[in-house]
Amino acid sequence: xxxxxxxxxxxKLMRLDKPIGILLLLWPTLWGLWLAADGLPSMTVLVIFILxxxxxxxxxxxxxxxxxxxxxxxxxRTRNRPLATRVVSTKExxxxxxxxxxxxxxxxxxxxxxxxELSVFALFLxxxxxxxxxxxxxxxxxxxxxxxxxIPMAFAAQTGQVPFIAWVxxxxxxxxxxxxxxxxxxxxKVDDLKIGIKTxxxxxxxxxxxxxxxxxMGFLSIMAVVGMIQKLxxxxxxxxxxxxxxxxxxxxxxxxxxxxxxxxAFLHNNWVGATIFAGIxxxxxxxxxxxxx
Numbered sequence: 001x002x003x004x005x006x007x008x009x010x011x012k013l014m015r016l017d018k019p020i021g022i023l024l025l026l027w028p029t030l031w032g033l034w035l036a037a038d039g040l041p042s043m044t045v046l047v048i049f050i051l052x053x054x055x056x057x058x059x060x061x062x063x064x065x066x067x068x069x070x071x072x073x074x075x076x077r078t079r080n081r082p083l084a085t086r087v088v089s090t091k092e093x094x095x096x097x098x099x100x101x102x103x104x105x106x107x108x109x110x111x112x113x114x115x116x117e118l119s120v121f122a123l124f125l126x127x128x129x130x131x132x133x134x135x136x137x138x139x140x141x142x143x144x145x146x147x148x149x150x151i152p153m154a155f156a157a158q159t160g161q162v163p164f165i166a167w168v169x170x171x172x173x174x175x176x177x178x179x180x181x182x183x184x185x186x187x188x189k190v191d192d193l194k195i196g197i198k199t200x201x202x203x204x205x206x207x208x209x210x211x212x213x214x215x216x217m218g219f220l221s222i223m224a225v226v227g228m229i230q231k232l233x234x235x236x237x238x239x240x241x242x243x244x245x246x247x248x249x250x251x252x253x254x255x256x257x258x259x260x261x262x263x264x265a266f267l268h269n270n271w272v273g274a275t276i277f278a279g280i281x282x283x284x285x286x287x288x289x290x291x292x293x
Contacts, residue, residue: 009082010096013065014058020267021061024180026053027273028173029150031280032166035230036158039284045157048111052104053150059100060126060146066093067130075191114156122149133197140185140200144177145170165229172222179215180269182208183254186262209254216247223276232283239279243272 011017029049033041065072065083072084082088101123108119125146132139148170155166178200185192185201186208192199204211220240227236246268253265 006088009088010092013062013082013088013093013096014100015061016058020270022054022057023270024177024273025057025147025150026050027270027277028148028169028176029053029154030277031173032151032154032169033158034277034280034284035165035169035226036155039281039288041158045111045154048107049150049154049157052107055100055104055107056122056126059097059104060129062093062097062100063127064130066090066097068133071195071197074195075188077188077191108157111157112160114160114162115153118149118153118156118162122146122153125149133199135198137198137203138178138200139198140178140181141174143181144174147177148173165226168222168229169226172219172226175215175219175222176269176272179212179219180266182212182215183250183262183266183269186254186257187259187266209251209257212254213247213251216250220244220247232280233286235286236279236283239275239282242275242279246272246275 015021033046033049065081068078069083069090072078072081078084083090083093105119105123108115125142129139129143129146132142136142151170151173152162152166155162182200182204185199188197189199189201192202200211201208220243223240223243224237226232227240250265250268253261253268
């Protein structure tokens with residue numbers, strides 16, 4: 001296999017050809033950075049967190065495929081992944097994951113000690129999540145914690161501490177992750193039942209759609225509380241209203257449990273995250289502009 005072909009397989013293993021995971025991990029991190037900095041985050045911290053998000057999501061995908069290498073070949077959506085088809089060896093995958101994690105660690109070395117300490121927990125969560133699908137009835141909740149850990153890290157990097165609001169925001173994001181990753185799990189539900197993988201879509205059973213919508217509503221409710229604590233204005237709450245409309249659209253997609261529609265609903269969450277970020281950023285920008293006037 002020539003080097004360029006190997007790079008293509010590595011790209012697929014890291015899912016760089018499918019950036020939705022990067023975006024879903026990045027949006028809540030940006031919420032945290034903007035809230036921590038009152039709308040003016042350090043450019044250095046911002047660049048570090050964006051690059052770190054790409055690196056850690058890529059490493060997480062590699063570890064996930066390593067953990068699922070004996071299952072993916074039996075699942076319709078994942079049977080052509082590099083480790084499932086054996087075009088990439090397990091040794092290569094582990095070395096790639098280690099290299100990505102090392103790059104991410106070197107990237108955050110300029111940040112304060114608290115951020116470095118939190119990064120250790122973040123790494124543990126990312127590396128251990130794929131294995132929870134063997135025994136934990138709600139692995140999406142574990143993923144929610146892993147995908148939310150950029151929030152306290154953002155506050156730590158920006159302010160040197162992790163205030164109460166960071167944990168409130170983290171709780172909101174946890175519910176959002178459970179909601180959208182359950183939509184994702186509904187795509188593979190039939191295959192997962194056959195091979196014995198545990199997911200929230202299976203645990204919720206016939207209440208899967210109800211569980212998703214309750215998590216979405218809980219997410220938006222807590223985000224409204226975040227707005228009150230941070231004294232955000234009408235633009236932010238307008239963004240939550242738009243996000244509610246987007247979530248109602250997702251309900252229309254998933255109500256018949258069609259695989260393609262559930263996957264489309266999962267992808268659609270990128271717009272939810274982007275809309276809320278736009279609301280936060282615009283709210284602070286309007287306040288800054290009005291203060292100057």
